[in-house]
Amino acid sequence: MEHLDILENKSIHIIREAYSCFENLCMLWSIGKDSTVLLWLARKAFFGHVPFPLVHIDTHYKIKEMISYRDRYALEWGLDMIYGENTAALQSKNTYPDGNASRIECCRQLKTEALKNTLSGEWTRYRINHATGKYEIDSNKEPYTGVIVGVRADEEGSRSKERYFSPRDKNNDWDVANQPPEFWNQYKTDFAKGTHVRIHPLLDWTELDIWEYIHRENIPVVSLYFNQGNGKRYRSLGCEPCTNCVESDAATVEDIVNELKTGKFSNIAERSGRAQDKEDGGGLETLRREGYM
């Protein structure tokens, strides 16, 4: 079996385990390449269906194309699409750079807090109505007990320590030093009330694997990843103020694969364009312990 097939099958196995073991399951879709691959794997796992909701945390600082791409495929693929946000922080401008928050504080508000309260059902969730194509307030307020997330071990230090099934306590905290054992395809699927489990089917994938797989499967991705005509493209997608373009002429998926394999990026970390990582002493550990993806 080839490298990409091994990765694909293992990930599908994990997604299926999550589906069978968690009653209130959702998948986070950040619209980026990784979680889009994750979504593709879910469609494969369930033979064209996606039997759980996809949740997007909308910071409203996302680049516009990301949202139109999200809604297009939500409708086309019949996805149960839900988004959540931190309404209060957005209204009081507790944000960066137009408000008075630092980058890290902004991340904490618009992503970590929004995620925590959307998952728990305490804040409003908006669900797409396939008849109208518009989002409506979701009446379901039940907490999600299983959350599928597209993090990869090669992204940064703390992610390399993750489990496939990673428990979070009542405050969403990650107890890094005391993680459950995980072996022989047996995962942590039992959990106490009030806690939830993050599920990471893409842990073993590298950035190059992701692009080679997108190429092989012909998965549609946001056009922002390609040369915008000015010799610049996004390598990693986030909020507009904190994500920088990289200099690159890559205009197709194939170009990107070549660039990563032998070209200028074969040796430079992917998240080097993400400014908030540097504020946290080179890693995301502080944010991630508090529940950041």
Place this chain on the structure above:
Amino acid sequence: MTKEDMNIVIVGHVDHGKSTLIGRLLADTESLPEGKLEQVKKTCQKNSKPFEYAFLLDALKDEQAQGITIDTARCFFKTQKRNYIIIDAPGHIEFLKNMITGAARAEAAILVIDAKEGVRENSKRHGYMLSMLGIKKIIVAVNKMDLVEYSRDIFENVVREYSLFLGELGVEPVMYIPISAFEGDNVAAKSIKMPWHYGMTVLEAMDFLPCEKKKTDKFFRMPVQDVYKFTKNGDDRRIVAGTVETGKIKKGDSVVFYPSGKKSIVKSIEAFPQKAIDGAEAGQATGFTLFEQIYIKRGEIMCIDGQQPPNVASRLYVNLFWLGKDAFCMDKKYSLKIGTQKVGAVLEKISSVMNSSDLSTEKKNFVACNEVAECVLRTDKPIAFDLVENMAETSRFVIVDNYEISGGGIILKTVDDKEKNVIDKVLLRNYKWEHSEISRENRAEQYSQKPVMMILTGEADGGKKAVAKALEKSLVLNGRFAYYLGIGSFLYGVDSDIKLQNNEEFNHDEHIRRFAEVANILMDAGLILIVTARMLTQRDLDLMRAISESNIEIVWVGDEVKTDLKADMVIDADTEKNVLMLKEYLKDKGYIFKF
């Protein structure tokens, strides 16, 4: 040629230099992201700490502060021949569960021993764990040779001592290599300081390890993850999904599911986005539709008819390691997970408890954290598995104690089992069963109910019959298909040939068996069965569960349970109140629906 994939775990005693070895390997092969080495060097300078290669790996803040590895980390690394994932396992005894987590993901291991400190307890413990996890490809790296003046004698002493230990486990490492991870001797480049060593470097040795033997040559085994029926957009496929553990299969093959023993034929192998495929093999996450509408659930193992079947039993002789804070003990109920099966289990007997660092054994009645034991487990229901000597993949299980995976082990053999006779009969019954074209789901949809047996038990004349009959009446008058059956009604008809024989125990077991077989048929027909039985014991219930495919709910009528039975609820004899309550219970549990 496409590259092979291999996962290698680095194990050994704390401070013997595992993380340093990986850091060095990454640095010397230029596998680090640009700037990472400089960044770590700069951080060290800023904090006035000497630079160490281990800092490249020990990414967590606590780890850098304490200078030890707490959790397993993995990094990606390529040679001309392979894509490696290198797994860095912690060497501290406290983090043994993390070491096992790391090692279980690997097919080969590098075990690091400090030349100066020599063989220590975790060098041995980790060696033992590798053998138990079934990892046979082991490279032993004798590290810190720079601290012993690259002495050949010291190297050979370590080799001698450790070989002796591994020999007792029946493990033979692929090779021993003298290295200095700190100085880079024999890591990626050959050392000029140890001209007496003619063998390979660590890097060469890794590429030299043979890749795992193909799992496609073994018998076909697939633990069923679930049976999918997604009705959206008119999809009417009923797909049995799972990942093929071993072997291969093709369209048209006859298959048998265990522990039920049910048989069918593969109609199609489903896929997405393409329509269907002709075959599947080990490692593939796939899905099948079947010709017969047999009722199977998550947890069964799909096998090919005619190949060696797995064992089906409820008593297992196992070798296990315990990682839980609370000891593994006899008077507690655990869950056992094997493949996709999950059942209740108890520890029935301990043969011996071993200290894995010196292989000494002792007699005890519990297994403490980080200890290893041979013992007998008993599961609530018969499970399907293979013995480790036949097929390691399907002989591995874990024990869950109160939400946490607390132990793991391998099944060495089955134990004589009173239920064996019954289990064999059930297997044969299911294998030979002629299936109708109505699936269990069809029937449930038509009747707006799922079959279940609710047993009301208690002391004689405790009022159970009155409650049972009133419940039946209320359900039937509501349009449900329910039936009352007193277990005693069996004695003079179905049991007339065995009733007068002298062997009391045989009579009783056979009485229960026949009853459960008939109950099983009534439930297969879609009925809700309400049964009364006097003073039911746990063993009676276990027997019934081994025979019945539908759920059994146990209600004790009386003040408190007077046998060893674990009841789902205890009620008094107040008929009216209890009928309402039991109906609610059936609704809540999803047995009756659509009102």
